[in-house]
Amino acid sequence: MHFDGILFFPVTPFANDGTVDSGLAREHVASRLPHHPGGIFAACGTGEYHSLTAKEAGTVIGASVAAVAESGSKIPVLGGAGGPLGHALEAARAAEDAGAAGLLVLPPYLVNAPVDGLVRYVEAIADATDLELVIYHRANARFTPEAVARLAADPQIVGFKDGVGDVAGTQEVVLAVEATGRTDFQFFNGLLTAELSQAAYRGIGVPLYSSAAFAMAPAVANAYYEALETGDEGRRRELLDRFFRPLVALRDAVPGYAVSLVKAGVRLGGLEVGGVRPPLVDPRPEHLRELERILAVGNELAGGVNAADGELAVP
Template sequence: MKFDGILFFPVTPFDAAGRVDEGLAREHVASRLPYGPGGVFAACGTGEYHALTAQEAGAVVRSAVEAVREAGADVPVLGGAGGPLGHALEAARAAEEAGAEGLLVLPPYLVNAPADGLVRYVEAIAAAADLELVIYHRANARFTPEAVAGLAANPQIVGFKDGVGDVALTQEVVLAVEATGRTDFQFFNGLLTAELSQGAYRGIGVPLYSSAAFAMAPEVALATYRATEEGDETRRRELLDRFYRPLVHLRDAVPGYGVSLVKAGVRLGGLEVGGVRPPLTDPRPEHLAELERILAVGRELAVGVSANDGAVVVS
């Protein structure tokens, strides 16, 4: 499994009765494929994995797989697996049955654990499904460089996503895995609104990043990705200054807005994906208005970038 481009984390649509809307989930993913995502991570953080049953998570992954297949796109689809071990195993099996190519291993529920315990947690999920795994370094899932290097001995484990933000530690992880001889292991910047920190991550050998903005404003995310890849610092910094910085300030106004704002942005774009499930809350009216303003600025900056400009070829 190889990623090449922005990592897309779709939202999970809910209907008026609060049920997962599989048709809208397919439509949401299909509408973003022409912008060239390097991977689709369904039922993960932005997709409210924390609020889904394993069966619902499987349905969301299946919708993403169907959208990719119907488009004829060569894009890997991954599902989330994390939280209580039993739930993580069920979600892993559901993702495999849905046709996913891999899993993003999210942190375990609540408890803190030593590095060898986290290794056992990842290994248990790996044993539950014949899928490739990306481990997520975040919250109470804090992996040491030695633990990641040890996991890299398993060819089923193919990536490391950093959501902690300790650049020095991530550099150590990169070096430790490189020392094992693995050349196909991939590293991702998984911080919230990763575009704002990606300049630093590229410098330590982490070329990939996840983009929540891609779900609601794919043209803006693609414009930023292109500017980053092409070394167009003037354009990249303008996008960071006028779109991403205000977005981050708004995101930090209320806990959980990292997901809620993205889902609201998708709704503002015309796709009625519903609100967020508890314990998250939907944006306040004044924050929704500010989000609309930020999105308008971003789209103005991204003029000239449109669907079918991405690297993904669809039939």
């Protein structure tokens, strides 16, 4: 499994009765495929994995797989697996049954475990499925370089996603895995609004990053990616200053807005994906107006797009 490009984390649409809307999930993913994501991570953080049953996660993943298959694309679709071990195992099997290519292993539920226990947690999920796994380094799932190198000895473990933000520590992980001789192991920047930190991560051998902004504003996310790839520092910094930095300031106003704002942004783009499930809350009216303003600026910077094509649009 290989990724090349922005990693897309779709939202999970809910119908008026609160159930997962698989048709809208398929439409959401299909509308972003023309923007060429490098991978699709369904039913993960932005997709509200924390609120989904294993069956619901499988439904969301299946919708993503169907959208990709219908387009004729070869973009890999991964699903989330984490939380209580029993739920993680059920989610892993549901993802495999839904046709996923791999799993993003999210942190276990609450407990602070020793590193050996975290390794066993990942290994237990790997034993439950034939899917390839990407481990997520964040919150109460903090892996040492030695632990990642140990996991990298298993060819089923194919990637490491950093959500901690310790650049020096991540550099140690990259070096430790390289020392094992693995050449196919992939490294991801998984910080919130990763665009703000990706230039630094590129310098330590972490070329990939997840973009929550891609779900609601793919043209803007791609404009940043292209500026980064081509070394256009003027354009990259303009996008940071006028779009991503204001977005981060708004995101930090309320806990959970990292997901809520993205889902609201998708709604502003014309796709009625519903609100977020508890314990998250939807943006307050004044925050929704600010998000609308930020998206309008991003739209302008990206050069203008067409709402009918599923691209960024704001009133």
